[in-house]
Amino acid sequence: MIKKKMIAMLLAGGQGSRLGVLTANVAKPAVAFGGKYRIIDFPLSNCINSGVDTVGVLTQYQPLKLNQHIGIGIPWDLDRNVGGVSILPPYEKSTSSEWYTGTANAIYQNLNYMEYYNPDYVLILGGDHIYKMDYQVMLDYHQSNHADITMATIPVPIEEASRFGVCVTDEQGMIREFQEKPEHPKSNLASMGIYIFSWKVLKESLLKLRDQPGCDFGKHVIPYCHERGDRVFAFEFNGYWKDVGTLGSYWESNMELIDLIPAFNLYEEFWKIYTKNEWLRPQYIADSGLIDRAIMGDGCEIYGEVHNSIIGSNVLIEKGAVVKDSIIMNSVSIGKNTLVDKGIIAEQSQVGSNCKIGVGEDNVPNQVKPDVYAFNLVTIGDNTVIPDGVSIGKNTAIAGVTTLHDYPGGVLAGGETLIKAGDLV
Numbered sequence: 001m002i003k004k005k006m007i008a009m010l011l012a013g014g015q016g017s018r019l020g021v022l023t024a025n026v027a028k029p030a031v032a033f034g035g036k037y038r039i040i041d042f043p044l045s046n047c048i049n050s051g052v053d054t055v056g057v058l059t060q061y062q063p064l065k066l067n068q069h070i071g072i073g074i075p076w077d078l079d080r081n082v083g084g085v086s087i088l089p090p091y092e093k094s095t096s097s098e099w100y101t102g103t104a105n106a107i108y109q110n111l112n113y114m115e116y117y118n119p120d121y122v123l124i125l126g127g128d129h130i131y132k133m134d135y136q137v138m139l140d141y142h143q144s145n146h147a148d149i150t151m152a153t154i155p156v157p158i159e160e161a162s163r164f165g166v167c168v169t170d171e172q173g174m175i176r177e178f179q180e181k182p183e184h185p186k187s188n189l190a191s192m193g194i195y196i197f198s199w200k201v202l203k204e205s206l207l208k209l210r211d212q213p214g215c216d217f218g219k220h221v222i223p224y225c226h227e228r229g230d231r232v233f234a235f236e237f238n239g240y241w242k243d244v245g246t247l248g249s250y251w252e253s254n255m256e257l258i259d260l261i262p263a264f265n266l267y268e269e270f271w272k273i274y275t276k277n278e279w280l281r282p283q284y285i286a287d288s289g290l291i292d293r294a295i296m297g298d299g300c301e302i303y304g305e306v307h308n309s310i311i312g313s314n315v316l317i318e319k320g321a322v323v324k325d326s327i328i329m330n331s332v333s334i335g336k337n338t339l340v341d342k343g344i345i346a347e348q349s350q351v352g353s354n355c356k357i358g359v360g361e362d363n364v365p366n367q368v369k370p371d372v373y374a375f376n377l378v379t380i381g382d383n384t385v386i387p388d389g390v391s392i393g394k395n396t397a398i399a400g401v402t403t404l405h406d407y408p409g410g411v412l413a414g415g416e417t418l419i420k421a422g423d424l425v
Helices: 017-023 041-049 064-070 103-108 111-117 135-144 158-163 199-208 217-227 247-256
Strands: 006-011 054-058 084-088 121-126 129-131 149-155 165-169 175-180 189-198 232-236 241-243 290-296 305-311 322-324 339-341 343-345 356-359 378-380 391-393 396-399 417-419
Touching (some): 006 103, 006 135, 017 396, 041 121, 054 111, 064 084, 103 111, 103 121, 103 199, 111 199, 121 135, 121 199, 129 189, 135 149, 135 189, 135 232, 149 217, 165 232, 175 217, 189 199, 189 217, 199 217, 217 232, 241 247, 247 343, 339 343, 356 378, 391 396
Parallel strands (some): 006 054, 006 121, 054 084, 149 232, 290 305, 305 322, 322 339, 339 356, 343 378, 356 391, 378 396, 396 417
Antiparallel strands (some): 129 241, 149 189, 165 175, 165 189
């Protein structure tokens, strides 16, 4: 029988709807981050750096790019004969067939996978956060407290605590009260959505709650285990952790990478972030090129100017173009004399010449999704084509192959949304 001390179950099926057109065709964990990475690289790298060599990745929404990126796990040293990385999509059973309907329901549907490894502990992770954490330290804490469940927590401003599950703990760190997204939080210690369960406790609770609609760890499993008297502890994490669930937080966390003293350091030798690298040819910076505070991917050709931006691999920025305070993902081309200011441009997109992206009045509310397309950003989905000579205002979203006819007077005003047929808002 195979026996593992701890295995990880990584929930990577989320749609990430608050990222708008960036997740129209890809799952949120597969969205590019920091020039050469994808969001899922961070928890996968944390696993291998922590000595966790068996990881089940639970996929659901738009899994193709995520599956291609993970492959058999070679970049993370997870191509193992025993253990390694396994992709776990929903599947048809002999008696029923259903999608994953909640975080705990997704784990329940993969009980057979976990039982195969007969672990002592199961680590539950989300695939959509940016952070570095040594899960072995968390496991040591779990064991030293003889805990049944240990929940990773982080202090947040009290005015933001209602967005999270919050914990009230005693002096030993045991959770005495747990509130899921309370209107009036009693604590600012927020759940990070990272749990270590002793295997027996996890299995029993999942079987007990298997008929609970949309079974979720924060809403159902943790309260159930707490009420029945399980030992539930809070492991307080004080490092960098960012939920990149909105366009604003996604843009901000990318920009933090290029601060003079970055809040999140990608260059530490002792805790490397691994990724699949598809581009190996070197960058080329022309004599007309100017780069000021930027991260640049492999294979870029820069003939214009780049200021305070994240540039992915295989990006072409033509002569006279100016890119500032922006995120440009892999294989994007930006034409001559085009300005991009506070833009997020997804992969394989083409921006024409003489365009002005991100101009005009600030804080114009988006007419379709004001809570998504905000922060004075211009968000451009993957495989989008923008014609020459157009002007695009702030808090806008564009996706699909567009032509000059789609821009009355050559303008997409601030707050407008231009989604061509076949693409999602």
